[in-house]
Amino acid sequence: MTTTSDAPAAPLLAATGVTMRFGGLTAVRAVDLTVHPHQIVGLIGPNGAGKTTFFNCLTGLYTPTEGTVTYRGTRLPPKPHLVTTAGIARTFQNIRLFANMTVLENVLVGRHTRTKEGLLAALLRGPRFHRAEKTSEERAMELLEFTGLANKRHHLARNLPYGEQRKLEIARALASEPGLLLLDEPTAGMNPHETRTTEQLVLAIREKGTAVLVIEHDMRFIFNLCDHVAVLVQGQKLVEGTPDTVQSDERVIAAYLGTPLENPPGDDTDPTGDAT
Amino acid sequence: MHELPQTLVSGLALGALYGLIAIGYTMVYGIVQLINFAHGEIVMIGGFGALTIRLWLPGSVPLGAALPLMLLGGALTSVAVATAAERFAYRPLRGAPRLAPLITAIGLSIALQQIVWAFYPDAKKSRSFPQFGGDAFEITGNIHIQRDDLFVLIAAPLCMLALGFFVAKSRTGRAMQATAQDPDTARLMGVNTDRIIVLAFAIGGAFAAVAAVAQGLRAGQINFEMGFILGLKAFTAAVLGGIGNIYGAMLGGVVLGIAETASTTYIQDIPGMQQLGGGGWKDVWAFVLLIVVLLVRPQGLLGERVADRA
């Protein structure tokens, strides 16, 4: 495993030998990946390569059949909600907002794990409760302003245009104050302008101190943003390195364009992935 | 463990009955994720349909000869009600949040009970149902099978085999499997999923009628309320065996039937539990079994087979 970018501190996320089997199907095969603080790492590969499955292994939605995932040196807890509390947040490939809650409420829910006022506090409504609610609202508004949604805070999530829904998902994920943010195809379906805005947003997220691991098909997006890119094909990591290295690698080009290889990693390469 | 063979045999008969009803639940749930709350009432209506045929035939016709006609009549009524329910009560609510079809099912269940109670002659009390009666068959010295139990012991395996064959080998059967696993893709492959769903309801209805006749033969009576507790137990059986799994439903039914029979026989022998072993407690033990299964193996004995709606 070669990491060509400067990796100063201990890795934030270290996935080692992660394998995920569903019955007879091996979706992810012995994948190693590290993300360091302040890094933006890209994960690319044709459809069906196992990228979302790998994500799900990183967030506790699936427990890897083999391999370990550590975050800040400790093994990931087995339950998704504990993973979020530990500091990894995610967005989903198909938007999973709380459609019938307002924009503000969505972000407030995102903050759930960083607040602890339980039922008793809610029933008694002491000063602590009111303070916590006020703080939560303030933080949520900060995030909405950060993502440019502040003026729509009382709109229902389902009524937002597509691009803003994606932004809301990111704002909601950021509400849990994660150290690492997993973005699953954040620019799917976006026009170039929206894609550039998302790029700016991701860069700003990195400025604020959160590392980012992003699955994407838009190569320009990847190359503009990522310090480090890994390529997943047929569940295995094919190549990894800086965007330039990866872009010029023959095997990667072949995986996307379908030229038969001498030593293919899998049986067939699926040529339906987007070409840059 | 005295009387074990007898317990097993009696429990098997009871369990086969539960299994037939459970199949109806499990088929519908496997495809549309709906607990057809009214299925118990479909059983009940099948029973009344069969009874009506019996009353319509001249009294001189022996039960054995009348039985096929009764089954036919019962099945026609059940299937009619089941498919009508699907078409008019459930289908309009296909996309709705899960609570809507469940409440509809509850309403339908109550309505069907009340229709029979109010409109079927003399249905406010139980109506007696013909039985074969006579001496029980003696298999060995210890094991007796009531003649009326024979019916279900023969009918249930026949139904199971027929259904199993149909689902595995026929084209429509494969379409059913496909719809149960992934309705959207099945539709893309040209399967008319609406018709498949109707078929699932219909098969469930037909089996329900068989179960109703079995219950009538065993108990000698049917009443408008019989569907409620039968339905509850049958759904328990379906969960026990693995929801969505047809063989699981029958297996779950048999397990439940044997457990229930065993509870009336053996619990009172356990020191300290004498008073908890009588007939009045068998329903409670069935429920306890459900809780235990959910705790220990929630996917059921043979595993779930439900379309993933995530």
Next chain:
Amino acid sequence: MKPMTTPTPATPLIPLPLTIARALTTAGAALTALSTFLAWTWTKAFPGNLTVTGYPGGLQLLTLTGALLTLIQLLATWNTPGLRWLSPTRSHTPTTYLAAGTLATTWYTLIAISVQLGGLANLEPGGYLAAAAALLTLAGALALPFERRPTHAARTPLPPPRPLPAWAEILIIAAAFALALSVLTYGIGTAYGELFTGFLLLTGFATAALFAAGLITRLSALTHKHRNITVTAAFIAAAAFPLTQDTDEYTLIVVNILIFSTVALGLNVVVGLAGLLDLGYVAFLGVGAYTAALVSGSTASTLHIHFPFWAAVLTGAAASLVFGVVIGAPTLRLRGDYLAIVTLGFGEIFRITVGNLNGESGPSLTNGPNGIPNIPDLAIGNYNFGEKQKLGFITLNPFANYYLLMLLVTVLVVLVFSRAGNSRIGRAWIAIREDETAATAMGINGFRLKLLAFALGATLAGLAGTVQAHVAYTVVPEQYVFAGPVPPNSAFLLAAVILGGMGTITGPLLGAALLYLIPAKLQFLQDYQLLTFGIALILLMRFRPEGIIPNRRQQLEFHEPTTTATPPAPKAEAQTS
């Protein structure tokens, strides 16, 4: 100030020039009102004495009210000075609703007379006049131009109201409550089923008219502004009810409505907020009731102890809590449908078990099918609830005492519901209901929160049960069935929550009141009550699943097409990457 979207005017059903339509409606309403002063039938066999010429009686009063309301509403929309405030939307729809309501109750009365007495010959000319006049009124109203109702999302905001001083606004709120209370009291006090049916018809249409006129929106704005006053006013109005009664007859009804409402509200936490399918809720009520019965010194109780009231309440609530956790813990980790079956089973098992625990079929604890009678009256200190008490110049009958106690419990439950719902926990519950996977990704422990909702619901039911045991003097297993003609039972509770409107506070209260009163009042439906109930459930879920008082969320959930935002170009939206 211009409205955002102009409602599209549509051609009325009956095309007539506006002045003619107005004239028709006015004439019709006046005639209808007039007809109530005539005799509608010649015999007193039909209740209410509709045989008198000179003053209206019984159902004629309803027709009269309807006609007058129609007239007033028409005048309000006609820009009559002094009445303009009655129609903020300036729409003719309320008039049409009121005309329809008047028609409905009038024709119902006449048809009921004919059916009961055996033939149209039993109607007097006054009755025919009423029928014709009501029809005329509706025809006129249908000829008025109306606006097509905009969809919920695009509802035109009303022009802002004329600003009033605070005291005037508070007075309006108080008046509204007084009106609501009188209407409710009248409804409860209707002596015979036909009057209640007519009352329901008229109130139903009148409520629709209120909504269409925009008055409800206005009132909501006011109550929102003066939140605390509203709540206090509601409480005072409710507390004042027994004082308006001379006998206990109606107070008993209202106590039972309160019990039913409180339990429904508890179920609302489970079903309406957290979205859990609980089909055996009444069992928790039963656990609380039986526990209270056992520890309150009844002679038939097997535990010969007599706890003071507060201890009995705590014990009952605690017992329900325990059962809630025991049932919920294994089941809430699994798919939601399993909870439905398990709770249904628990409901049945509870009833069977307490019926069996009579010493013969089982250990002796609950006295079997006979239940535990003779639960002594509550006594807190020197205040014995079972006797008339004097507080200053107010005399409280026994049921009035229990009523006030139950009112306190209801207020408590409302408080719990409202505070829990508007908090971090409440948001988490709604998130779980919307999309549990996404909620988990936000760090929400789905299982723990669902268990919390379930256990809270069970505790509230247990709490209500302890009071119910004292009100009813007896607890028997037969009360706690899944479905039966007498509320509360699990099916009715669920129906009350859904009919009224899940997730709201007033919803279950209204639903419970309706579901309690309708079977009680409409005795002539006797044999077909449950059948009607079942059919009503089916129709409700088909046509108005969000209930009478819609929760904003629910309405969107059920009616708007699922607009999952799809990307504009079919780029790589494959399921797997």
